[in-house]
Structures are given as C-alpha cells and as structure tokens.
Amino acid sequence: MSTTFTLTGRKVVGGCFEGEALVTRDRISGWGGIDPRTGTVIETRHELKGISFAGKVLVFPGAKGSSGWSSQFHIARLAGVAPGAMLFNEMTAKMGLGAVVVHAPAMTDFTEDPLSRIQTGDWVRVDADAGTVEVTPRQRQTDPSQHPTGSQRTRAPS
Amino acid sequence: MKLRDDEKAMLAGDQGPAVQKAMDLLVRYGAALDAECLVDTRNVAGTIGATTPFLRQYADQNGGMDAVFSEFNLDSAEWVKIPPVKVSSSHLQQGIDPRHAVRQGVSQDVVRIYETGQAYSSGLGVQPLNTCTPYQVGNVPVKGEHCAWMESSAVIYINSVLGARTNAEGRESTGAAMLTGKIPYWGLHIEQNRRGTHLIQLDIDVSTTADWGLLGYWVGEQVQDRIPVIQGLSHQPNLARLKHFGAAAASSGGVEMYHLVGVTPEAQTREQAFGASPPLATMRFGEAERRWAYEQVNITARDDEIDFVMLGCPHYSLEQLWEVCQLLEGQRLSPNTELWIFTAASIKQLADVAGYTRIIEQAGGHLMTDTCSAIGKVVPTGTRVAAVDSAKQAHYLPAIMGIQTWFGSTADCVQAAIEGRWKGVLR
Numbered sequence: 001m002s003t004t005f006t007l008t009g010r011k012v013v014g015g016c017f018e019g020e021a022l023v024t025r026d027r028i029s030g031w032g033g034i035d036p037r038t039g040t041v042i043e044t045r046h047e048l049k050g051i052s053f054a055g056k057v058l059v060f061p062g063a064k065g066s067s068g069w070s071s072q073f074h075i076a077r078l079a080g081v082a083p084g085a086m087l088f089n090e091m092t093a094k095m096g097l098g099a100v101v102v103h104a105p106a107m108t109d110f111t112e113d114p115l116s117r118i119q120t121g122d123w124v125r126v127d128a129d130a131g132t133v134e135v136t137p138r139q140r141q142t143d144p145s146q147h148p149t150g151s152q153r154t155r156a157p158s
Numbered sequence: 159m160k161l162r163d164d165e166k167a168m169l170a171g172d173q174g175p176a177v178q179k180a181m182d183l184l185v186r187y188g189a190a191l192d193a194e195c196l197v198d199t200r201n202v203a204g205t206i207g208a209t210t211p212f213l214r215q216y217a218d219q220n221g222g223m224d225a226v227f228s229e230f231n232l233d234s235a236e237w238v239k240i241p242p243v244k245v246s247s248s249h250l251q252q253g254i255d256p257r258h259a260v261r262q263g264v265s266q267d268v269v270r271i272y273e274t275g276q277a278y279s280s281g282l283g284v285q286p287l288n289t290c291t292p293y294q295v296g297n298v299p300v301k302g303e304h305c306a307w308m309e310s311s312a313v314i315y316i317n318s319v320l321g322a323r324t325n326a327e328g329r330e331s332t333g334a335a336m337l338t339g340k341i342p343y344w345g346l347h348i349e350q351n352r353r354g355t356h357l358i359q360l361d362i363d364v365s366t367t368a369d370w371g372l373l374g375y376w377v378g379e380q381v382q383d384r385i386p387v388i389q390g391l392s393h394q395p396n397l398a399r400l401k402h403f404g405a406a407a408a409s410s411g412g413v414e415m416y417h418l419v420g421v422t423p424e425a426q427t428r429e430q431a432f433g434a435s436p437p438l439a440t441m442r443f444g445e446a447e448r449r450w451a452y453e454q455v456n457i458t459a460r461d462d463e464i465d466f467v468m469l470g471c472p473h474y475s476l477e478q479l480w481e482v483c484q485l486l487e488g489q490r491l492s493p494n495t496e497l498w499i500f501t502a503a504s505i506k507q508l509a510d511v512a513g514y515t516r517i518i519e520q521a522g523g524h525l526m527t528d529t530c531s532a533i534g535k536v537v538p539t540g541t542r543v544a545a546v547d548s549a550k551q552a553h554y555l556p557a558i559m560g561i562q563t564w565f566g567s568t569a570d571c572v573q574a575a576i577e578g579r580w581k582g583v584l585r
Contacts, residue, residue, distance in 0.1 A: 044557050068308075074330065100190050
C-alpha cells in the first residue's frame with residue numbers, strides 16, 4: 001500500500017513541478033559527465049550511465065567535477081532536456097549556480113535525507129516556494145531487475 | 159542577501175542593462191547558496207568563447223557574441239549590449255587551436271568564429287591567456303586574494319598552493335563577476351570553511367607526477383567535495399606535480415581545496431590545517447590504494463595498439479615540455495600513432511625560442527595551444543585507443559569521446575608514441 005508523505009527543505013530556486021523521481025547516490029558531473037543535448041549521464045562508472053534525467057525530479061547527493069557544470073546544465077535547459085526539478089543534499093558553488101541557470105524548482109537542506117526516502121519511479125510534487133516535497137511511492141516491484149542500474153562500479157578500499 | 163549601496167545601484171540599473179543583469183544573476187545565485195553578502199573581487203578567470211558546436215549555433219541564430227554573453231555568461235535570455243569588463247579578467251581554455259585547425263578536424267568556419275570570439279573578448283578587456291593554468295602564465299593570485307575563477311584544476315591550485323580564495327565558479331557567475339567585480343561571499347571565501355576535514359596519511363613514497371595523479375584520483379573519490387589534509391610526504395612536490403594532483407582530485411571527486419602539511423600556506427602544521435575541529439575521518443594511502451587508483455583510471459583500456467598520445471592536461475609547463483624533448487630527441491614516432499602536446503600559447507612561444515617545438519616536430523609530434531582533447535573534443539580522426547599521463551584526462555576522454563584511454567607516466571606515454579604499443583605498468 002503506497003502512502004503519500006511530505007519532506008521539507010529550503011528553496012534554492014522557486015517554482016512547482018510534479019513528475020517521476022530519478023534517484024542516484026552518485027554525485028553528478030556536468031561537463032564530461034552528461035550529454036547536454038539528450039540529458040543523459042555519460043560518466044564511465046556512474047550508476048545512471050546511459051539514463052536520461054530529462055523532465056524527471058532528479059534526486060542526488062550533489063555536483064562534482066569540472067566547473068563547466070552550470071554551463072552543461074544550462075545547455076540542457078535550452079535543449080529542452082533539463083530535469084523538471086532538482087533535490088539534492090550538498091550545496092556547492094557549482095551546484096548552486098547550476099540550479100539557478102536550469103530555472104527549474106530546486107531544493108536542499110532537507111529535514112530527512114531524500115535519498116533514503118525517495119526511490120526511482122516514485123511520483124513527486126515539488127513546491128519549492130513552500131519548501132515541501134510530496135512523495136507518492138510507486139507500487140514496488142519485487143523483481144530486482146527492475147532497478148535501473150548502470151555499469152557496475154568498484155568501491156575504493158579505504 | 160544583504161546588498162551594499164553600490165550593489166543596489168547596479169541592481170537598479172544605474173550602470174546599464176548588462177551590469178543590471180549581472181547583478182540580478184549574482185543575487186539569485188547568492189540566494190541559492192544562502193550567502194550573507196557579496197565580496198569584491200579584482201581577479202576573474204572565466205570563458206566567453208563560442209567555439210563549441212552548441213554555442214556556435216546559438217551565436218549564428220541569435221545575433222552574435224553579445225547574445226552568447228547575455229545567455230551563457232549572465233543567464234539572460236534578453237540580449238543586452240556588453241560593456242568592457244570592470245575588473246582584471248583572464249580567458250580560460252578555448253575550443254580549438256586555430257593554428258592546428260586542419261589536424262584537429264576543425265573547419266575554417268569554426269576558425270572564423272574563434273577569431274571573432276577572440277577579438278570580441280579582447281575588446282571587452284579579457285586577457286587572452288586561453289589556458290586552464292592562468293597561474294603558469296602571469297595570473298598568480300596572492301594569499302588571501304578573493305578571486306572568481308572557474309576551471310576546477312585551477313581553482314584547486316590557487317586555493318591550496320597559493321592561498322587565494324575562490325569557489326569553483328561557472329561560466330555565468332564569472333561573466334557576472336567580470337562586469338560587477340562581485341561574487342557571493344560564501345564557501346572558500348570564508349576563513350573557517352577552509353580548514354581540513356579528512357586526514358590522509360601517506361604510507362608510501364609519492365614522488366613522480368604519475369604518483370601525484372594517482373594519489374589525487376584516490377583522494378577525490380574518498381573525500382568527494384571535502385578538504386583533505388595530506389601528511390607524511392617523503393618528497394617535496396613542485397608545480398607540475400601539484401597541478402596533476404589537483405586536477406585528478408577535482409575530477410574523481412569535487413575537491414576545491416587541500417592542505418599538504420608543511421608545504422601549503424594554510425597548513426604549516428597539522429593543527430593549523432584542521433583548526434579547532436578534529437578530522438572527520440583518517441585514511442591511509444598505501445600500495446593497495448595506489449593500485450586501486452591505477453586500475454580505476456585505466457578501466458576503459460583493453461587494446462595495446464595506441465593511435466593517439468595526448469600530453470598537456472593540465473597545460474604543460476616548460477619543464478614538462480623539456481622532459482618530453484629529452485625522451486623524444488633523436489627518435490621517430492610510430493607511423494600509426496599521433497602525439498599531441500597541449501600548453502598555453504605564451505609557453506609555446508618560449509618553447510619555440512628554446513627549440514623544444516622543433517624537437518617535438520622532428521620526432522613527428524605536434525605542440526598545440528589554447529585547448530585540449532577533452533575541452534575541444536579534438537582527437538586524431540579514427541582514434542580508438544589513446545594514452546595520457548593525466549588522471550583527469552583519462553577520467554574524461556572515454557566518456558566524452560567514447561575511446562579507450564590508458565594512463566601512465568610521461569615516459570610510458572612517449573614510449574607508446576614511439577613504438578605504437580602500450581607497455582606501461584604500475585611501477
């Protein structure tokens with residue numbers, strides 16, 4: 001039984017959007033990490049490799065990599081393939097600027113970690129001005145092959 | 159965000175529409191960051207060229223370079239006339255080397271766009287350094303100087319090695335900073351945010367440039383966007399080694415600042431590096447970690463027939479060019495392999511004078527400027543397998559160009575260019 005729940009956080013860019021969640025625990029590179037003409041992640045070892053975030057509510061830890069981050073997501077917006085909304089945990093300069101130039105609702109500083117509460121395929125309604133995210137979980141599949149996974153990656157020894 | 163009177167005046171349009179758009183972007187950006195205020199900067203490094211395919215098309219369809227600056231440097235769909243920059247500004251890499259256009263597969267139309275962009279940018283007062291390493295060619299910020307730089311490998315270098323203060327800015331925020339002399343006072347501009355978060359203890363010698371690249375690649379993966387403090391150095395690093403280290407750490411993670419205990423200016427001691435807070439975690443870098451980094455950075459490489467050797471990421475120093483010359487002197491490249499070496503135009507001028515360019519060309523290689531393979535998406539036609547001595551380039555080239563890429567030492571790469579075969583191993 002799916003029960004809708006609400007997360008609260010801070011507005012980064014105002015506005016409302018609702019759509020399907022695309023969740024990754026990997027930080028996303030802009031330049032060299034996405035194809036801004038298709039909205040597809042291209043980074044070699046990324047768990048979303050080959051998957052497009054166009055029109056999705058992208059839920060991710062934050063930005064990494066080159067400072068071309070904002071310009072790549074800026075191009076993605078002009079190409080019509082930017083995320084519909086962005087929810088993330090870690091604010092950095094490239095993340096903040098990237099969110100601003102995408103012009104889509106964006107939020108951070110959540111009271112609960114969206115990465116542990118939202119799953120890919122959930123229906124999400126973002127009201128950044130009100131600081132709320134309403135999540136309706138998708139009917140769960142038991143088949144593990146339903147999980148969208150990219151290439152396998154090896155963790156570093158630490 | 160609190161604005162001072164001069165900032166309010168800019169936002170009100172007192173200095174014209176372009177400065178108004180610039181301040182509007184800085185206010186939106188500062189609010190997104192939750193910054194308290196803006197800070198003055200007199201040192202901006204950004205990019206305003208339009209040589210990449212999407213921007214070329216945008217410039218053609220929307221009325222030229224002012225339209226490109228408005229959209230891509232000010233986030234303004236409305237096209238405004240751009241005045242000269244207000245503070246000292248450097249141009250970072252371009253998308254092509256106009257002197258090697260044919261070899262790079264670049265049409266004359268694109269060369270004309272490059273030249274138009276160069277004239278436009280210089281006309282605004284932006285210095286045509288055209289390199290990812292402005293700190294190698296005269297823009298050397300001083301300790302404590304508030305800067306607004308993009309280019310992750312340069313950001314990490316000036317924060318860490320020089321003690322200057324910048325976040326990893328983007329194309330839009332540096333454009334706005336050029337016209338206003340302002341940037342959000344946030345992140346690494348603030349003293350207490352510059353302290354270390356993670357302690358990295360070296361258990362093995364880290365001495366060569368390749369070693370520093372591997373250490374950087376591992377550190378970035380470990381700490382992501384936090385601030386590592388590295389302790390236990392057995393060898394004093396130099397500019398080239400730290401250039402490769404920082405570029406790697408900024409690619410595998412999002413590191414914008416690090417400390418090397420006893421070396422970098424805000425870490426004369428471990429205590430100074432961490433300030434009052436203890437490390438969040440302590441990690442050790444030994445043989446297993448070095449091996450892991452080597453394997454990850456070589457993850458796309460399978461075939462040992464090398465089509466292309468690319469050196470100069472970040473742009474090579476004169477010292478590195480001379481190292482390559484010594485390896486190449488009297489040798490001839492394999493007929494199946496191209497060697498392209500990238501540096502800043504002003505460094506190439508010195509390489510011309512010193513005879514380095516001639517040595518490289520006599521061996522069959524090419525010394526190029528202004529761009530690199532990943533930024534310009536320029537590799538020799540038909541390249542399937544490349545070799546590089548930069549962990550950063552090895553990280554990005556397979557994703558951007560869909561080619562296999564080997565990482566190894568500079569000597570491994572030069573040997574591959576001469577023999578046409580990869581024989582590099584982790585030493």
